Amino acid sequence: MPGPFIDDAQIAHARTLAEEIVNPIFDLIRRNTTVSIERTVLRFFGISGAGARGVPLANLMVDKLKAAGVLNRGAAYWYGRALHLGAKSPLEAVERLTALPTDKLGPLSPDVEQNLRDEVRSEARSAFEDMKARITAREDLRKQFPMSPAPHKYVIVATGNIYDDVDQARAAAQAGADVIAVIRSTAQSLLDYVPHGATTEGYGGTYATQENFRIMREALDDESRKLKRYIQLTNYSSGLCMSEIAFCAAYEKLDMLLNDAMYGILFRDINMRRTFIDQYFSRRICALAGIIINTGEDNYITTADAYDAAHTVIASQFINECFAKRAGLKDWQLGIGHSYEIDPYRDDTLLLELSQAMLVRRCFPDAPLKYMPPTKHKETDIFFSHAYDVMANLVAIWTRQGIQLLGMMTEAMHTPLLADRYVALKSANYIHRAARGIDEEFTVREDGKIANRAREVFAQAMKLLQECRDEGMVAAIGKGHFGDVKREETGGKGLDGVLEKAPDYFNPFLEILEAQ
Secondary structure, rough: OOOOOOOHHHHHHHHHHHHHHHHHHHEEEEEEEEEEHHHHHHHHHHOOOOOOOHHHHHHHHHHHHHOOOOOHOOHHHHHHHHHHOOOOOOOOOOOOHHHHOOOHOOOOHHHHHHHHHHHHHHHHHHHHHHHHHHHHHHHHHHOOOOOOOOOEEEEEEEEOOOHHHHHHHHHHHHOOOOOOEOOOOHHHOOOOOOOOOOOOOOOOOOOHHHHHHHEEEEEEEHHHHHEEEEEEEEEEHHHHHHHHHHHHHOOOOOOOOOOOHHHHHHHEEEEEEHHHHHHHHHHHHHHHHHOOOEEHHHHHHHOOOOOOOOOHHHHHHHHHHHHHHHHHOHHHHOEEEEEEEOOOOOOOOOHHHHHHHHHHHHOEEEEEEOOOOOOOOOOOHHHHHHHHHHHHHHHHHHHHOEEEEEEOOOOOOOOOHHHHHHHHHHHHHHHHHOOOOOOHOOOOOOOOHHHHHHHHHHHHHHHHHHHHHHOHHHHHOOOOOOOOOOOOOOEEOOHHEEOOOOOOOOHHHHHHHHHO
16 A cells, blocks of 8 residues: 555544534434424334335324424333334334324323333334344354455446346346346435336336345345355435335345445435434434445545545545444444545546545545546546556555455446356456555655645645634535536435424434444
8 A cells, every 4th residue: 555645633623523423414414304204213113114105104103293294202201102002013104194184183191201211212123133043044144154355346237127127236246246236226315215126127227126136135145055155235325215125135135235424415416404314314224234345436436526626535435434423323334435536547547536535545544445436537438438447446456445346347337247247257256356455566766746646636625624713514515516517405305204203202223323
């Protein structure tokens, strides 16, 4: 690895600035809940089915409570009231609460109220232990069939049909893939519900549902046993259902989730209050489940110039790390995102890309990191595209990336075919095998182009962090500092799903998760 480039004290100061940026956001998070968080609570209790016309039962119950103006006490409280009314199952609890004028239910005596909360807490602890047992089963399989060494080769499947996805995922694993990511159907992040059941129709990807997660995890577990190496599964916990998808992923034993503090705000125009609140609860679940999150800074340099905006990636990474640590995630769970995206027709591209990747590794030495391939400047020349991807593969092994999404030679043309994926895996396998240990053989000059560029980018990142600290995160996003995209605090989708907590708000799962 390279020399220090950046002093430890400077990196520590960057983290201090990130904490000062994030602290005011946590005032917002502590005061509020969202419809998605409350639906997640109900899913923890086992309310995961669907009612008439496929509407999820969790949505039916939360919508009823919200319409009655009482959701701010917490869905768990009203679930307890349903039990108090005689409900014997989660489904019966939904039926009772959706049939009754909840806002007309009178107050309970202090003793009954306390007993109700104790009963719900006991049920929450049982649900929590069930989740932990499922996670332990995944960990046991990982121990039985160790993963290949990093960088873990990450490829995507995106047929729209979960059963076709399974076939493609098996083929990819057999060709050497370590991580399978099932791309979500286009615009699912804008749906304020999680579709129910297995799906066979999707546009640009396959719907993220709990049943689809189960089907793919079962297939990859089977493939892991055949190949004698563990195959990891990834999906997307972003958009208007961040925490619900995190729950579904944890329950179905996924290994990674794309989960970013700002991605939904910037690239899906989801309200920033809603996003900041939801991401916290979703990350608490990821921390419990041992799920590695993949952050989305690579997206900034697809909308902004990768050379000019390199510092925004570093600044955002420190902010994302701070949000994650506050939610209980450990360093090994931080798939901090960055990318090989500088215009290939610029001089010294390899040196510049090495500099950025080395800088990220220097700032986050204990994180696995998630390295994205070039996409923005891909052309229909598949031979150049393949060479372009090979350079990204070299940087990945040189800078010890933990997770590497492989580039496809047909990136600018169509969804990758099986043969495209096979060629990408063969190339990455070769580069990783041929160049492993290269970082231990070469010393980078402290006064050379790589080191000077790293110091320049870090200095710009520090300046941006200071501005975010002085003016506030909301103002920084409003000015378009990240990805050249501007958003307003009260704009975007989903603000109507944010509720200020009542003084007696009750969420036993949040209590348990924060106590871990």
